[in-house]
Amino acid sequence: MSFKPIAAKLFAKYITLQIKSWSSRPEETQRKVFKSLVKEGRKTKFGKDHRFDEIETFEDFFGRIPIQDYEGLKPYIDQVVDGKEDILWPGKPLYFAKTSGTTSGAKYIPLTKDSIPTHTSAARNAILSYIAETGNSSFVDGKMIFLQGSPELNEKNGIYFGRLSGIVAHFVPNYLQKNRLPSWETNCIEDWDKKINKIVEETYNQDMTIISGIPSWVQIYFERLKDKTGKSISELFPNLKLFIYGGVNYEPYRSKFENLIGGSVNSIELYPASEGFFAFQDSQTANGMLLQLNSGIFYEFIKADEFFEETPEILTIGDVQVDVNYVMIISTNAGLWRYNVGDTVMFTNTQPYRLKVSGRIKHYTSAFGEHVIAQEVEQAIITASKEFEAQINEFTVAPQITPKEGLPYHEWLIEFQKEPINMEAFRQRMDDLLQQQNAYYHDLIKGNILKTLVITKVQKDGFQNYMKSIGKLGGQNKVPRLSNDRKIADELYKQLIKQ
Numbered sequence: 001m002s003f004k005p006i007a008a009k010l011f012a013k014y015i016t017l018q019i020k021s022w023s024s025r026p027e028e029t030q031r032k033v034f035k036s037l038v039k040e041g042r043k044t045k046f047g048k049d050h051r052f053d054e055i056e057t058f059e060d061f062f063g064r065i066p067i068q069d070y071e072g073l074k075p076y077i078d079q080v081v082d083g084k085e086d087i088l089w090p091g092k093p094l095y096f097a098k099t100s101g102t103t104s105g106a107k108y109i110p111l112t113k114d115s116i117p118t119h120t121s122a123a124r125n126a127i128l129s130y131i132a133e134t135g136n137s138s139f140v141d142g143k144m145i146f147l148q149g150s151p152e153l154n155e156k157n158g159i160y161f162g163r164l165s166g167i168v169a170h171f172v173p174n175y176l177q178k179n180r181l182p183s184w185e186t187n188c189i190e191d192w193d194k195k196i197n198k199i200v201e202e203t204y205n206q207d208m209t210i211i212s213g214i215p216s217w218v219q220i221y222f223e224r225l226k227d228k229t230g231k232s233i234s235e236l237f238p239n240l241k242l243f244i245y246g247g248v249n250y251e252p253y254r255s256k257f258e259n260l261i262g263g264s265v266n267s268i269e270l271y272p273a274s275e276g277f278f279a280f281q282d283s284q285t286a287n288g289m290l291l292q293l294n295s296g297i298f299y300e301f302i303k304a305d306e307f308f309e310e311t312p313e314i315l316t317i318g319d320v321q322v323d324v325n326y327v328m329i330i331s332t333n334a335g336l337w338r339y340n341v342g343d344t345v346m347f348t349n350t351q352p353y354r355l356k357v358s359g360r361i362k363h364y365t366s367a368f369g370e371h372v373i374a375q376e377v378e379q380a381i382i383t384a385s386k387e388f389e390a391q392i393n394e395f396t397v398a399p400q401i402t403p404k405e406g407l408p409y410h411e412w413l414i415e416f417q418k419e420p421i422n423m424e425a426f427r428q429r430m431d432d433l434l435q436q437q438n439a440y441y442h443d444l445i446k447g448n449i450l451k452t453l454v455i456t457k458v459q460k461d462g463f464q465n466y467m468k469s470i471g472k473l474g475g476q477n478k479v480p481r482l483s484n485d486r487k488i489a490d491e492l493y494k495q496l497i498k499q
Helices: 004-023 026-041 045-049 058-064 070-081 116-134 164-171 192-203 215-229 251-261 374-387 423-437 439-446 462-469 487-495
Strands: 095-100 106-111 143-146 154-156 159-162 208-212 242-246 266-273 276-280 289-291 297-303 325-332 339-350 353-360 391-400 409-418 454-457
Touching: 004 026, 004 116, 026 045, 026 058, 026 297, 026 325, 045 070, 070 106, 095 164, 106 164, 116 164, 116 242, 116 266, 116 276, 143 192, 159 164, 192 215, 208 215, 215 242, 215 251, 215 391, 251 374, 251 391, 251 409, 266 289, 276 325, 353 374, 374 391, 374 409, 374 423, 391 462, 391 487, 409 487, 423 439, 423 454, 462 487
Parallel strands: 095 159, 143 208, 208 242, 242 266, 409 454
Antiparallel strands: 095 106, 154 159, 266 276, 276 289, 289 353, 297 325, 325 339, 339 353, 391 409
16 A cells, blocks of 8 residues: 555545534634625626625625526626626636536636635545545545546637536646546547547556546446446456546436446535535535535525515525525625526535535426426435336436327436336336425326326437437536426437337
């Protein structure tokens, strides 16, 4: 064993003491962040336009700045993209994380010299928290793979832009570089199919100890490893200790993963986004991820069922409760002000503040007034899959408002790795579980407004082919769990469904 595992344990102890310090004083920590943001914001065009010099309290802040999404900030971001300084944050950003927008085309999310360190330190601290809790550090001597976007960047007006994961790749510390896979050249491959095949070639005979990525894309990597070698992942990588993931709920994939791996490995959940690194799993025994209250982000929360009201109640960290669905609003040291990320979260604990992502405020099914959210459909399919020994590759849910005959219904488009032992009982069990969680859905079923859910089987690799057809294969892209229309469902039917 090298000195690195010993050093990692010592560093982990130091970092976890720091984490405990700020997480045990949540309201004080957030007040400090708030004051710092407002102080810097006064130097900007946005701050002058919104009279930041008059802001002393949270209420002042709420009264001067509307809650907004990317479209609301776009006039300012366009000026930053054009190379102007001191618009949203002092100076110029170092990078733009380029993401896909729905109404505005490409979105450019600024990353500043103040915000970038919070992205890299949060991922590091997640691993250090694991080491501190478990005492396991031997894996730092092994190889680590991060399935991510290309690190190749473009430049405009002195600012570099690319995918967030590609930007962060430039900040991997030197002491990890020799352990890191795949190679830089392979990471730069844009075509996801070619890239994943090359990654397989570079890694199948290595001593992999950490694998990180969105579960659906790591699953494809595992499958191709198995196809190439005929071995399970645990046979290929006997020292694999950690799976690190973010972006989607791991639970619907867990059964399939453990089948591919040939057992289970510990996992760490992260909550990163282009707009900020919001939370990470700090414990293998506690439920939820630790909210990053000291990372240059000031948080506001609005109850999801009040969000579309004219004057919803604004809550700060000291006001939230567990098991309530909230829309999360952020202001950051990258110059995003009262920005609606679009996520809904639910707190699992308030000592310290841990949460889980419950869905997207725009990704829900409510064609009939039921407002079914991602957490509810995921819980239904997870529980039913365990009970009926099913394995799920991918799924999405859409309303069928105008069926050829009978009542409307929710259509679940599911790609099975292993079908349930009794498909009809599985279907009914999922519907029962959904009714138990959502009273509105229950009332619509019992009132004969809707019939129980319908399952449509998607052929093997159907979702992967769908994502490829819309140019969103690989990287940080993921299939929405829920839609309030049939755009995704109809495209799957057109291209991929076996009739």
